[in-house]
Amino acid sequence: MEASTMDEKKMSVPGDETTSIDGRSAHSPVEGSIESRDLDKAYLYLNHQSEAAETVDLKTLRRKIDWWIVPIMFACYTLQFIDKVVINYAAVMGITKDLGLVGNNFSNVASAFFIAYLIAEVPNGYFLQKVPVAKWLAANVFLWGVATACTAAAFNYHSLLVARIFLGIFEASIAPCLMLISSQWYTKSEQAPRFSLWYCGLGVGQIIGGIVSFGFQHVEHSSLKGWQLMFIVLGVITSLVGVATYFILPDTPMKAKFLTEAEKVALLKHVSVNQTGIENHHFKLTHILEVLMDVQIWLMVILTVL
Incomplete structure (x- = not known):
């Protein structure tokens, strides 16, 4: 051919x-x-x-695919960055004091995320071979949204540690999924520009994260701290994007309606x-x-x- x-x-x-x-x-x-x-x-x-x-x-076909596929990948990658670093914004908002974190507790919590992330990459390769990549991405986005929201319920060092470990496990799927999806829809020469588009989510995530943190620092609630509300809202948004991904992103080009x-x-x-x-x-x-x-x-x- x-x-x-x-x-x-x-x-x-x-x-x-x-x-x-x-x-x-x-x-x-x-x-x-x-x-x-x-x-x-x-x-x-x-x-x-x-x-x-x-x-x-x-040319028309490429534009059609771009408008359908790239925005959802960009949204997923942006949210994974925000949900990953929101713990740092929470530290400024008083989570260390509220949960009684001392010594290296906060550092251990941050490290636990990346350790779980690294370990989870291994089984991810197997599951991506066995299940539709779009559905696997949607499920993990939904679940890390749940893990983010559940962080608001943390009441001590150990509960916060568990929440971050689960967040690392579910977020480990994002990069492999997006690269595999890109390879399904684009040639190798076309993949790099698309990689750069959804990878821009890192920079956008930093901008949005700072603004979100600033906003929730000024939110007063009778029973919830600002950082708790921030985790809940971000978690719900992420889970909704996971649901949208399930229905919007086709498993393969052959199943694209x-x-x-x-x-x-x-x-x-x-x-x-x-x-x-x-x-x-x-x-x-x-x-x-x-x-x-x-x-x-x-x-x-x-x-x-x-």
Whole structure:
């Protein structure tokens, strides 16, 4: 199959012959050595398409996908940053005094989040292979919203520690999910600009977090502290975004209700140049070995740690 780019004005979607992800005709037999569970779902989808010939404007298609996918990813990433650092705003608002934190208690609470975050990344890789990535993201966004809201109920060091551990576990899914979703909808050359868009949530989160903290410092309530109200409100907002993610974000391009069948075929053929597939739930231990043997992965680890 001849690779195409989003910069092209038009892309023809043939109806009498469907080209598979690896460039073979959809009507060509699959080699006997390949098990059905090893086949990518996008390949199987294209293999059963019989759409009439149409011409799809890739520029329009890209804009349509951007407006549907990128905003929800941006919202999720912004909220994960705010919910992660809101504990620092709470410290200014008196949480350390109200919960009787002493010595290294607050530092331990902050460290517990990242330790849980790191450990949870391991099973995340397995679950992302087994369940739809959009649903996994939605579930974790909802749950870390619950963990954020529950932080308002913390009454001592240990209860605060537990809340932060659960927050770290659920937030660990955000980066892998967003990168995997981006790879489903965009070619490698198109992914970097989209990464930068949802990654802007870090900066926006800092701005919003400071404003939110300032606002709740001036809120008076008869039974709740300002920091407690802040955790509750942010937690509820995050959980609502998680619910919205569940209904808005499609599991795969093949299940996108906002795309026509011709647009789905055009998109799948377009992103096939990634040679990474779209969806396959067969987990292989060899995948782990490939990651551990990849020099680029270890370089990324070193750069991230430093």
